[in-house]
Amino acid sequence: MQVPAYVEYEKATSLTHALSLLAKFGPEARVLAGGHSLIPMMKLRLAQPETLIDINGLTELSYLDSTGTELRIGAMTRHAELLGSRLAGQHFPILHDAERVIADPVVRLWGTVGGSLCQADPSEDLSAAFAALEATMVIAGIEGKRTVPAREFHIGPYETVVGPGEILTEIKIALMPGGGSAYEKVGRRAGDWPVAAAGAAVWLEGNLIRTAGIGLTAVGAPQFAAREAEESLIGAPATQEAFARAGRLAAEHCRPVFDQRGPVEYKRHLASELTVRALRRAVERARG
Numbered sequence: 097m098q099v100p101a102y103v104e105y106e107k108a109t110s111l112t113h114a115l116s117l118l119a120k121f122g123p124e125a126r127v128l129a130g131g132h133s134l135i136p137m138m139k140l141r142l143a144q145p146e147t148l149i150d151i152n153g154l155t156e157l158s159y160l161d162s163t164g165t166e167l168r169i170g171a172m173t174r175h176a177e178l179l180g181s182r183l184a185g186q187h188f189p190i191l192h193d194a195e196r197v198i199a200d201p202v203v204r205l206w207g208t209v210g211g212s213l214c215q216a217d218p219s220e221d222l223s224a225a226f227a228a229l230e231a232t233m234v235i236a237g238i239e240g241k242r243t244v245p246a247r248e249f250h251i252g253p254y255e256t257v258v259g260p261g262e263i264l265t266e267i268k269i270a271l272m273p274g275g276g277s278a279y280e281k282v283g284r285r286a287g288d289w290p291v292a293a294a295g296a297a298v299w300l301e302g303n304l305i306r307t308a309g310i311g312l313t314a315v316g317a318p319q320f321a322a323r324e325a326e327e328s329l330i331g332a333p334a335t336q337e338a339f340a341r342a343g344r345l346a347a348e349h350c351r352p353v354f355d356q357r358g359p360v361e362y363k364r365h366l367a368s369e370l371t372v373r374a375l376r377r378a379v380e381r382a383r384g
């Protein structure tokens with residue numbers, strides 16, 4: 097049986113407390129959220145923190161609400177809570193589409209939105225959904241808070257801009273009228289990580305696409321975004337031709353790698369096809 101190495105454990109009672117514990121124990125301390133990624137990595141000795149700062153008691157980071165101009169999601173919101181939120185589903189069905197196919201009910205019950213983003217797995221689903229929605233991340237440190245666009249949050253595989261003494265506290269998404277969004281994923285079996293997945297968010301003016309965001313995961317898209325595909329859509333009529341062109345550009349500009357989930361060409365094909373399907377469904381939803 098694999099067991100983690102010896103580790104100190106501290107239970108934070110507030111955000112301020114968690115930040116002071118991080119400052120006290122230094123860069124070898126790690127935040128523990130749902131533990132669905134961190135604990136297996138510790139068992140495999142891929143992560144060997146000296147101290148775990150448990151933030152599961154931080155109810156102040158567990159919320160889903162609207163300010164009228166933004167949807168705010170606390171970083172400790174569990175996957176199951178995001179999936180169960182009518183508010184999130186009403187404004188951004190892409191989040192429900194993605195959550196429905198993340199792992200299984202056991203993982204969704206305890207795994208958190210913030211933990212998923214901070215783990216920064218290159219096949220992570222919510223990163224693509226938030227990239228499509230051009231969300232903003234709020235990061236707290238001992239000196240105060242800063243905001244970072246979702247598309248600047250990831251530095252590379254398993255790396256984000258969240259520093260050793262910092263905690264991701266919130267994800268914000270602007271509420272704009274005329275929008276629709278959708279997420280399409282292909283996995284090898286139910287509950288598995290994606291072979292490839294695409295998210296689309298569009299805002300229409302009549303039949304023209306005013307703004308479009310496309311997120312891709314598991315196919316090596318820089319910052320989980322398909323920028324060339326997005327640019328091709330802006331100002332274009334919302335037609336099958338436009339979706340197909342965006343799909344081709346998404347496939348052309350991503351960089352999938354061959355692995356146990358499939359060959360490069362298959363993943364490129366999925367990047368294109370899933371982009372088209374996500375766009376089609378997002379536009380249908382925008383039209384109501």
Ligand SMILES: Cc1cc2nc3c(=O)[nH]c(=O)nc-3n(C[C@H](O)[C@H](O)[C@H](O)COP(=O)(O)OP(=O)(O)OC[C@H]3O[C@@H](n4cnc5c(N)ncnc54)[C@H](O)[C@@H]3O)c2cc1C
Nearest residue numbers: 129130131132133134199207208210211212214221264289
């Ligand atoms: C069997 C299985 C299947 C899965 N399938 C999928 C899937 O299909 N798609 C998918 O996207 N994901 C999948 N996951 C991942 C799942 O979504 C986890 O919930 C997620 O990886 C980590 O969330 P967590 O809350 O458990 O974080 P943890 O494991 O507690 O933490 C992960 C990392 O993030 C850091 N961290 C956590 N929260 C914060 C914070 N607020 N601020 C700063 N750092 C923080 C931790 O220090 C750690 O380094 C799967 C996981 C399992 C176990």
